[in-house]
Amino acid sequence: MKITEINIHCFGRLKHFVLRPTDGVNLVYGENESGKTTVMAFLKAMLYGMDSETRRRYEPWDGGQPGGTLELMLDDGKTFLLSRTFGAVKNEDRISLFNRTLAESVILPAGQEPGVLLLGMNVKSFVNTLYIGQSGVSLAGENSEITARLVNLASAGDERISKGEVEKRLTTAASILDSKKAAAILPELRKQRHELLESRAEMQKSLAAADEMRDALALAYSRRNSLTKERDFLRNASGRLEMQAELDNIDSVIAAREKLTSLEAQCAELDAAFSGERGEKMAAFLADAGSLMEEQQSKRAQLEEKQKAFDEWKKQAESIDRGKLSLTRVVNKYPKEIAGAFERYDALMNEKQEAEQALASAEADKSRMSDTLLVLVVCVVVILSSVVLGAVAHWIFYVVGIIAVVSIVAYLTVYKKGFKVDGLGDERTELQGIEEELRQLNLDMQPIFELFAVNNMEQFDREYKEIEAQLKQYTAYRTQKQALRKEVESLMDDMDEIQATLRERLSEYHQVDSNEEALTIISRLFDMKQRHDDLHAQRDQAQEHYRTLLRERDFDKLVERGKALRGDITLDVPDNFTSERINGRLHVAEEKLNEITQEIIRRETELSLRPYNEQDVGGITEELKALGKRMEHYEFELAALNEAQNALDEAFEEMKLDFGPLINYRAKRILSGMIGEEYSALFVTNKLTPSVTPAGTDEPRGCDVLSAGTADQVYLALRLALLGLMADESLPVVMDDSLVQFDDTRMEKALGFIRDDRARGELGQVILFTCHKRILLAAKRLDMIDGVFHMAQSE
Amino acid sequence: MTTFRVVHTSDLHLGSLFSATPEVAAQRKQEQIDTLKQILDRCTEINADALLIAGDLFDGIKVERHLLDDVREMMSHYRFYIFITPGRHDPAAPDSCYREEWPQNVHIFRGGMEKFEIPEKNTCVWGAGFTKPYCGETLLTHFTPVASRINVLMMYGELTDTPRSDSHCNPIYREALENCGADYVALGHSHRAQLFEDHDFLYGYCGSPSPRGFDEPGEKGVLSGYVAKGFARMEFTPLDVRQYYTEKIDVSGCETTREFTGRIVTVLRDRHGESFSHHLYDITIGGSLENGIIPALPEILARLRESVFYVRLTDRTSTSLDLDLLMNDGSLRGAFVRKLVGKMQTDSRNRELYMRALLYGLRAFDGEIEIDENY
Known part of the structure; x- marks a missing residue:
């Protein structure tokens, strides 16, 4: 903030006085009694009013x-x-505050001075900071009061650092813990936690996927087990069938071998009878006897046929009615009577037939005549009716009568020839x-009929x-x-002859007592020969x-193999399991x-390659x-x-209302700026005395033991220090010959310092x-003045 | 009378990473295997017929090859039976090491209820194992104890007091278990040993034989004893393993690192005897220190680790302050103190926080604040 115009209408000795200070350092020069103090008093009075004495x-x-x-x-x-x-009095002051920028009046709270609103400080603070009068820098007179006020504001203590310094240290420490800097601890830990959480989530996801893989793998294992069992079963079944087939083959070889052995034994048994000299004789005999035996057989066959034919005839003969056959004797006894009777009977029967035919023809004619008469009667009725109706009703009925007459004539013309009206x-x-006559014949033949147990000729005829x-x-x-x-007798004779011949032939080799014995022996020999031949063929x-079955294999080994197979075959295979079916399923x-094995390998590989383990999550x-x-x-x-x-801020805010504790620090800095490092510290003691500690000593010295100039410098430093704490807004400082106690060097x-402080922006107007x-x-020499104003004593 | 002597253990979690104590993780991993060796030796000492490992022998499905080889090799040297029921952390999944070949004396229950008969001891050992990391349905099924024999049942699971449970860790209804007809039931899951008795029927958790973190306090060991037909006698046998302790130690009055260390060691020795150095500690130091004394945690920690296996240190000390004097200070410092003391009084729940803020603030008034970046 700066004061741009001071316009005194009327105040003390000044009237219509206008001063327009510049932004920077303004020097208002005037002789004593020129009104400089009045201007300062006006400023204070405008901002904070006046007590009655000042008024x-x-x-x-x-x-x-x-x-x-x-x-x-x-x-x-x-x-x-x-x-x-x-x-x-104060209550009668008329105050108005107008915001020129917004062109509006500002309403001041009741009882509040405009200085509090505009400068943010009460009158005490104003007097002790911005408003530096001639007495503000001396210890004499009112100086003790000012000292007391400053002490109240600046407080006592061993503060050597500013609130900013403390704050900076706290902030620095906090920034080590948490800031946007890469090295800060908490962001780094949060980052680590975030990374760990992400890693864990990824691991958990991976582990969940692994669990799914395990489930799938477990299913695959189960499937593989069942398939392995099925395959093994099928393999065993297939093997079992193969083994069975092999065993069956071996068994068939063994059976063939046994059959062969048996046949060979039987052949060997018969071969003795048909080998050697005896065998040759036997062969010669059998060759010779062979034709005879064949003939014998032929005869026997013929005999059997004859016997069959005879049996057939005999069978037919058994069906002949012997009773009827016996009647032939009666027939033979009365041949003439019977023959005559049949002749007469036949004639009568022919006549009867003719008579019956004639009677039938007559009866037919008679029937047709009756029909004709009926037609004629009807026609007559119609004609008569036509005549009557033609006469009575209409002539057309005559036509009907004519038609009826014509019809009768035509009918009679057509059937006239067939009429025979004779009787029957x-x-x-x-x-x-x-x-x-027939009855008579039957009577005549009655005695014979009784013999044949019939009653008439008809029956007798049958x-x-x-x-x-x-x-x-x-x-x-x-x-x-x-x-x-x-024929049978002839065949029997032939056979007897053949048998006799055979017996004769056989008797050359073997004594026989009868033909039958010889024939039996020879038959047996032939049977034996036949059997011999059959066995050899078999x-x-x-x-x-x-x-064929052995296929050049070793029989003994086959037998051994068969035994082994029989021991190995333990599996029961369903009957419907054919080799083809098994192989298909296999x-x-x-x-x-x-x-499934490929799938298992793939899943196992995936599982083994999974990057995380359960304990990683735990870790x-x-x-x-x-x-x-x-x-x-x-x-x-x-x-x-x-x-x-927070507590520091709150404390500082609280302190700021009373211009806080940083004064000492700032004052020391300002003092050093004004007089160099002659003092290592500046502070206000609890004894209400500002003191300084000369460099190189530990003992503070109060202003009462300092020179007047030094004491003024201490106070000026304190006041200037206070300025920086008053508000964020830069405020104008008004100094009324505050440097008057300084020697030239210190004054300069x-x-x-004021010039430099302004240059640093620490001081405002x-x-x-x-x-x-x-x-x-x-x-002027320091080239620090932005505006110079001269006040004339006459004003 | 035939008896079946057993040692019951579970939850060894071999292969655990010990990430919470990374400085000693490798050593702790090896010590877990030593614990198993100790348990196996214990079996030999009491002439046990069988060692029952009721789940979580390993910390995961995937087991490091050398660890697996070591365990199998170790087990093969003993003559007694070793029964294993896979648990939640080491289920007998398709890729589990339990699917591999194990020594002949080791029997693994790889799935549903299974019986292993030991005729010479007239005993049947029954077990059911996890095949997945979770098991929502109880495995206590198909258990048909043989009346003429001693029946020992083992499994990993969670006891429940209701028939229905949301547990995914093989919920075992307590009443069903107590009426199942077994002579002893060896359970795994709880890391705290708990033995239950229902008339003559004994069952329980043996707890973890070796802790893995500060959340597993208390003495660790195995259950050992014998099972007879109709009853069992089991007792807790502590093992010589490192314990995890969480300690609060008052270091009021200490000023130098030597004094801090000395005080802590003295307290630990008093509390845990001469073997105190064997264990792992999570120590919070508290108490009131003279104004300006700040425990140099890194130095204290370094010195403590010379005499203690593992220590973690947290500073909760406070400086002894004349708050009245500070509050009477008219400077910004005094105003600051007054603000925080006021907050302590109005918000006592956060007193520790305000006290810490007060200390930080006072340090800031005195100089730069040092932050221990290695906590």
Whole structure:
């Protein structure tokens, strides 16, 4: 903030006085009684009012209304105009504060002076900092009061460092723990924790995937086990079938061999009878006897055929009715009677037939005549009706009558020839006569009929024909029987002759008593020969079969192999398990097994290559725990540092209202700037005495033992130190010959310090009032003045 | 009367990484194997018929080859039976080492309930193992004890007091277990030894034989004894293993590193005897120190580790302060102290934090603040 215009309408000795200070250092030069102090008093009165004594002191000399304006500009450029008219007492002051930038009035809280609002400090602070009067730098007179005020503000203690320094140390320590710097502990730990959490999440994900892999692998193992079992079973089954097939083959070889051996033994047994001289004789005999035996056999066969034929005839003969056959004797006894009767009967029967035919024809004619009469009657009725109706009703009915007449004529014309209207009496009479004759014939033949157990000729005729048939059959049987007997006898004779020949031939070798014995022996010999030949044929066949089965293998080894196989075959294979079916299933099982094995290898490899293990998660969790503990520790430390920082800020804010404890530090710095490092420390003691510690000593010295100039410098340093603590806003400093107690050197140093401090931005606007030309000249020499104002004594 | 002498252990977690104590991790890993050796020797000492390892012999499915070889080789030297039921951390998964060949005297229960008969001891050992890291259904099924024989059951699982449970760690309903008909049930899972007795029926957790962290306090060992038909007698046998202790030690009045170290060692010796140096400690030092005294933790730690196997140190000391005097200081320091003392009074729960802030602030008034970056 800076004061841009001081306009005194009327105040003490000054009237219509205007001063427009520059931004920098302003030097207002004037002789004594020129009104410099009045201007300063005006400034204070405008900002904070006046007590009654001051009010009386600065009553306008011309009796006018005291008052004026003050124009102020804040650092942000806002301009305020403070107007004040002083009354007799404070309550009668009229104050207005106008924001020129916003063109609006600022309402001051009740009872609050504008200085508190504009400068952020009470009047005490203003007087002891910004407002440095002539008495502010001396120990005499009022100086003790000022000293006391400063002591109250600056406080006592051993502060040698600023709040900023403490804050910086706390911040530095906190920044070691937590800041954007790469080396800070907590960010690094958070980063580590984040990385560990990410790693753990990745591990857990990997482990979950591994668990899934294990599940899949377990299934694959299970599948492989079942497939392996199936494959092994099928392999065993396949082997079992192969073994069985081999065993069956071996068994068939063994069976063939046994059969061959048996046949060879049988052959050997018979070979004795058919070998050697005896055998040759036997062969010669059998060759010779062979044709005879064949003939014998042929005869026997013929005999058997004859016997069969005879049996057939005999069978037929047994069916002949012997009773009827016996009636032939009766027939033979009455041949004429029977023949005559049949002749008469046949004639009568023919006549009867003719008579019956004639009667039937007559009866047919009679029936047709009846029909014709009926037609004629109907036609007559129609004609008569037509005539009547034609006469009565309509002529058309005549036409109908004509048609009926024509029809009758036509009918009679057509059927006239067939009419025979004679009666039936002749035919019937004739027929009756024939039947009478037949009855007579039956009566005549009655004695014979009784012999044949019949009643009439008709029955007799049938019986007679039957008897004739039986007789014919019987006669044929007897004829055949006789012929067969002759043939059989001839065959028997032939056979007897052959047997005799064979017996004769056999008797050359063996004594026989009968033909039958010879024949039996010879038959047996032939059977034996046949058996001999059959056995050899069977043996040859068996041998060939055996060789085929053996396939040049060693029989004994085969037998051994068979025994071994029989011991090995333990598996039961279902009957429907064929070799083909087993091999098919085995192929499928092996393919699947191969696939599942590949899958297992792949999954096992994946599992073995998985980067993390369960204990890695445990390890990371442990690391996280440890890290968590470290973080907890450092976060606690950081929280403590932050709390310290907060407490420091709060304490400082509190202190700032009373211009806090940094004064000593700043004052020492300012003092050193003004007089060099003559003093190692500057502070205000609890005894309300500002003191300094000369360099090289440990003993502080109070202002009361210092020279007046040094004491003023101490106070000036303290005041300037206070300025920096008053507000963030730079505030104008008003000095009323504050350097007057300084010797030239110190005065120039003080001016130089003020110049440098301004250059550093530590000081804002400075308005320096002086009545000493040496100060004016020194300031000019130091080229530190931005504006010089001269106040004339006459004003 | 036939008895079956057993040693019951579980939760060895061989192969554990010991990440919480990285400085001694390698040594601790080796010591876990030594613990197994100690247990096997214990079996020999009591002439045990069998060693029952009820789960988590290893810390993971994937076991380092040399560790696996060492364990199998070690086990093969003993003549008694060794029964193993895989647990949650080392399930008999398809890629588990339990699927490999083990010494003849070792029997592994690789899945559902299985019986192993020892006719010469008239005993049946029953077991069921994990095949996955989780097991939501109880494995206590198909257990049909042989009436004429001693029946020992072993498995890894979590006892529950209700038939239904959300546990994924083989929930074992306590009532079902107590009525199952076994003569002794050896359980694994809990790292704390707990032996339960229901009339003459004995069952329990043997606990971890060797702790792995500060969250496993208490004495460690195995259960050993004998099982007879109808009853069992088992007792806890401590093992000579390193323990993990969490300690709070008052170091009030100490000023130098030597004094701090001396005080800590003295307290540890008093509490844990002459073997105190054998164990692992998580120590928090507290108490009030003279103004300006700050424990030099790195130095103290270095000196402690000369005499103690493993130490972790946390500083919670406070400086003894004349708060009244400080508060009466009219300077910024006094205002600062007053602010924090006020907070301590209004927010007593965070007193420790405000006290720490006060110390930090006072240090900042005095000079630069040093932060122990190696905690």
